[in-house]
């Protein structure tokens with residue numbers, strides 16, 4: 001695990017954008033794993049700037065997002081599909097047919113994520129998977145549990161995640177209680193992983209993820225077992241490393 005500490009959020013976002021841009025330049029048909037939440041917003045802004053400057057071409061890029069709230073259609077302004085369109089896809093020349101976000105509404109009971117997992121397996125290996133980190137150590141929406149999840153499927157969100165994400169909704173009751181998320185096994189299949197973490201409120205959990213025991217109680221700790229992980233964080237998040 002390589003850990004890169006940057007001065008602040010802006011520098012962290014730029015460093016991450018450089019990695020993703022290099023990947024797209026090297027392989028225009030690359031498959032990228034995308035994440036949502038506040039953390040990657042700066043990175044997406046940088047990628048849009050590079051595209052507008054004529055330095056990046058997304059026309060052949062394929063993307064797979066980590067997760068989606070169950071019950072929110074892509075048009076819902078709090079869905080992760082909407083977030084991705086708003087922050088990245090609507091601003092670059094990506095072919096929307098190559099954009100994939102787990103379906104939060106159109107699946108049979110008990111089958112959340114099944115078609116997504118199959119599509120990922122058919123499409124090919126994700127070259128770089130972007131991850132944020134939940135305050136409880138979740139990656140994707142894989143919450144602390146007794147076992148690591150294997151494949152894309154339905155997750156019951158913990159109260160701490162609902163509490164953390166209520167800032168995006170009018171009231172806490174509006175935050176969906178369930179999500180569909182790539183499993184830990186799905187995430188670990190990516191060739192390379194970039195974990196972005198900023199802010200003092202993530203310092204404790206980042207220490208657990210990087211230096212603590214590998215345990216499903218801290219889902220991000222599994223990354224210690226991946227052969228190619230780059231953690232890019234700001235100085236505040238790196239406080240206890």
Ligand SMILES: O=P(O)(O)OC[C@H]1O[C@](O)(CO)[C@@H](O)[C@@H]1O
Pocket residue numbers: 035036037038039040066067131132133134135139140141165
């Ligand atoms: O970046 P934030 O908003 O702190 O969220 C942390 C993580 O939790 C999620 O909201 C849930 O997957 C991710 O989108 C994000 O990476």
